Amino acid sequence: MTQALLSELRATLGQAQVLSEGDLSAYERDWRKRYAGKALGVVRPGSTAEVAAVVRLAAAHGVSIVPQGGNTGLVGGGVPDASGAQLLLSLQRLNRVRELDAANLTLTAEAGCILQAVQAAAAAQQLLFPLSLAAEGSCTIGGNLAANAGGTQVLRYGNARELCLGLEVVTPQGKIWDGLGGLRKDNTGYDLRDLYIGSEGTLGIITAATLKLYPAPLAQMTALAACASLEAAVALLGLAQARAGSSLTGFEVMNGFALSLVAKHFPQLTQPLGPQPWTVLLELSDSESEAHARAVFEGLLEAALEQGLIHDAAVAESLEQSHALWHLRESIPLAQSEEGLNIKHDIALPVSRIPAFVASTDAALRARWPGIRLVDFGHLGDGNLHYNVQAPEGMDAAAFLRSQERAVNELVFDAVLAHGGSISAEHGIGQLKREELARRKHPVALELMRAIKKALDPQGLMNPNRLI
Template sequence: MTSSTSLLQALTDRIGADHVLTGDAAAPYLTDWRQRYTGAAQAVVRPGSTQEVAAVMACCAQHGVPVVPQGGNTGLAGAATPDASGKAVVISLQRLQQIRAIDTDNDTMTVEAGCILQNVQQAARNADRLFPLSLASEGSCTVGGNLATNAGGTQVLRYGNTRELALGLEVVTPDGEIWDGLRGLRKDNTGYDLRDLYIGSEGTLGIITAATLRLYPLPVAVCTALVALRSMDDAVALLARSRAGFGASLTGFEVMSGVSLELVVRMFPQQSLPLPTSPWFALLEVSDSESEAHGRERFETVLEGALEADLVQDVVIAANIAQGRALWHLRESISLAQSAEGKNIKHDISVPISKIAQYVRTTDALLQDLIPGARNITFGHLGDGNLHYNLTRPETMTEPDFLARQYDVYRVVHDSVHAHQGSISAEHGIGQLKRDELLRYKSPLEMALMRRIKDALDPKGLMNPGKVLVGTGDGDSAVTGD
């Protein structure tokens, strides 16, 4: 292995001194969005093309240096943060921002990994098409990061996770080769599906540099409603009624505890809750392809039926786009309200929809036994069984004392998830946050198969060490708080 000075010079020769960052210039890339992990790196490099990514990767492979791919650095599991050893090079893909092609006949667009999700949505809209992936962080997260974590979001119910929205990929391998798999095909049954292998791999198998994405027709009208509910059981029943009544037009069904929305309006007084306080709320979105009048008529018919059946307590239907955005803003502000209030213990879990109500009742009770007075900030994508099941400290407990119980809380929450046939990560990935937890809930055979794939595609163990699989890194990042 050559010296750090030699490596930095080699990287500078390939992409220019302005894009090889060290010292204070590199610092913003070394701490994750939640400020939970802070690592160290020999350098942060910012290649401007796939060819430059390949050149950097080949250089690191030649020097035996591990790499950490990074997109918008908005991840929630520490997957894009280097460990504390300082051996790695962080490869930021933020300069890869080109939208290479939009094919409206094929309903596809090809974009580079550093494109901000919101910009991709707008480019599709400018072409009279919809790219439906929608996340609270869409103004800063990148397509590459969305693919690396198989991000979900608010419209998975209708359109699926990022995996279902990607038809092809371009990937730089651990030895610096470029795999061009940018095919805009819905059917391609020619062997192993390499695309699906890289999506969701969190940068541990290769670096995604571009993708060909699915597009859809823009809806003629979008209707939004906020519904007050007595229980999670009623939320599940309303979801079933809504699926039957709206079919594929139901594009969003978010559930939020009353405590969650009370926190939002308390932390952000400029926002208001348009319904009286209730134990639970649901936010519904329906996209109609005929007309606004047709969409609203269907919306009112289904929700009036739910009211008559005493399934819901109250309903407010957005009268216009601005009101609809205000309702969504309440939902999207929950995480920000949590951050404004203080540190909390977060979970991103999925449970079969038929088991969610029982899961919430059971786990809420277990956590009250563990930490009396703790508050559950529960919200998420009920339509696909994904809950952000978060815990906030009791008012009588100090923040350090609360965070000291973090792993006790993890054990309760994750064991309950496992008992209800669920998953400890629905859309945020494993990263380093849940790497060790994975061993508890995956079978030995599953772990062995994942290891074989990792060893086959990354035999030198250079890709994102210490993430997803135990034993792939030389050290762990420093925990700085939740």
Template sequence: MTQGSLIEELAAIVGAENVLTEPDDTAPYLLDWRGRYRGKALCVVRPATTEEVSAVVRVCARAGVAIVPQGGNTSLCGAGIPDESGETVLISLSRLNRIRAIDSANNTIIIEAGCVLQTLQEAAAQAGRLFPLSLAAEGSCQIGGNLSTNAGGVHVMRYGNMRELALGLEVVLPSGEIWNGLRGLRKDNSGYDLKQLFIGAEGTLGIITAAVLKLFPLPQSVATAWMAISTPSAAVRLLGELQGAFGTGLNACELVSDIALGLVLKHIPGAQAPLARSPWHLLVEVSGESEEGVLHAALEGFLEQALKNGAISDAVLAQNSAQARRLWALRENISEAQKIEGLSIKHDLSVPISYIGEFLDRADAALKQAFPSYRIVAFGHVGDGNLHYNQSKPETMENDAFIAAQSQINRIVHDIVNDLGGSISAEHGLGQLKREEILRYKSPLEMEMMRAVKRALDPQGLMNPGKVL
């Protein structure tokens, strides 16, 4: 099949206007959010239904043409960007964006993969329910990508990541067959849990087209506070005390270094420091079914006691939702601020919560010795052990010189993570960024098990080649 005839077949399925071939039209799909990965594609196809996705995949499979699925293109690991061959078909799921059904009694929603996360959150709220996944890119990331990377965000400690939030999936397999696993069951012990193969697989085993996701009751009250602390180890101790005081009502516990906060204050219009500068900061959110005043009083009492015993040096308690949003904006805009500041090397890692302080102490010391001019921008989710441990380019250094040190920096950071029993990818995935790096930290047996699954489901190797494996 020639490239021209392939494009004609694809146009017959989705309409000529939804097969993009002109460089100006395809350009937004071929560059990642960070500007680190740029690829080429034979065309960008924009199907609007699962059946259209299936038909597109069947045509590509028959022609032996590789496929790159893409959601909101917010990946930080280049997972949704094709290689530079120009021979792949990029399938954008953005038109597959319907909310198919909400079952309030079952606390579930059936939603298509191209729906933006914020749209899902709003639909759940209109139904008097909460969809708890929350992350900085929620205004543009899509549900298919969230599932394909097993997204986490700030509420994992209470609600879990996407693996815990997904009950069922609909998937177009590499053959073009449609697997309908849209079951809204919390108990189903009838064989292998097949949906888990596709969650976190970054589109390498099939294309998620829809999902049954869990919903939760809307909390009656929410309280948010920002604290000044001295060390990450202090944050871990406070986490334990907060869990003791609020139990499962503790939604989020976010660590922010002063360097990270400084970039937000520098680059994000309207951002203001809530307290005097401190080496580290902790942002916490609690929710419950009591009246808002009762919850606020409880958190205020906790803060007063923490000040009295020296666990924190200062704190501010949001008095209304607008103030809470401003506090959250300081945390959620860190990645955007670091992007504006310039090139960075990113690490999305996890360690046991008890080792957060040790990891930061060891990694900071090793990097400062090897690269004293590099700035360490650290922040993340204390409640689940996931840290974003990034290095920003010195202002006077050229980009090429900075990036040349990435392998050495990765080795320092990842070896410490591995020594502490952690993972070099917590919630962003491997993509093409860590495809080779993971070979150092997974056993040959584990890698072969992954390859065996890939061969079984995608024997032609056409689904998102060059990612994960």
């Protein structure tokens, strides 16, 4: 039966777009090299109609589908299991920008569009698509929406969900829902768009999206600031919000160990402030003028110095210097990877609770595992912390992860919930946190989620055993 399905798929898509032999590891293994499976085949449709045809054929044969965009996810949600019975559906050929409506400030792009290409299409019209994250050169719009990606500008513009006005989706039955309208007000029933965003391919396959654009800022100012404590960083955030308002578009925090890993593995990257307990990267985008932006920025930093919230700062004097400061922040995950396997936590907390969470959880982890190294960094402005655990120096990192990950997660997630937080902020659930979600999500919420899944995907063929 599986060979019959592959034959039908080849007749529908063409021989070259159905892969079942040779090295398929680029599709079957996640980029962290943590999850690897075996697909029945990899299909590469080139249009929404072809996606729908693939889904109808798979449903007729009772074969489950794993949708995949850029395969840059961190929770194992976009790779097949080890059964060899799942069809991997790559959306990379659906990569066109269909329309840019400058007057409506919208752009419609297919799911396989690389995020950077969408940013560039907007910039070519002096507009801004503000979703920005380290993987923007390889992640795709469909994947960003399926996981409700966050990134570095959530503070001002919101998550992927807030940046999407409409979707085109192929249902588990192979029907096409065209919901691509670029309306900002549409009060005609359930919001199906929000149902699919963040669903990680478990309810249907996003094939295109209509996205919000913004006028490009006339000026941007970027700086690093040194803080003696996380409490000072939180106070600096409050001061920045009071002084800059919505012009504050980025507010990232990095602990000293995180940047020490960058210095160790990427010594060519200049760190203008040197080693600090905590370093904040803040950015202001101004729609008035560069002079106005500089005046607000310099006034903010002067006030922070006077109030003792920071003790040093380095302001970028050019776009090149601004990129260099951001490159430091974006190199932390790469430096961690060079240092060895690590236990990642993508958590959300009320901003006011972050210092207490970090202090108590750091202490608890170090007491239980002496020598453990903590890589704390993330989007402090929206309460999203990447709270990662590196094995003690000299210890086999892979062995530490295999033997201690469950216990580390238990301690960290207990602390997250005790402080009113969430175990997933922007990376999703996938297979990495599926069991944790089942244990920790409110039972009524889980009941509702499972009812939606059963109603929309009664055969259970859309990315099974992911999320719920």
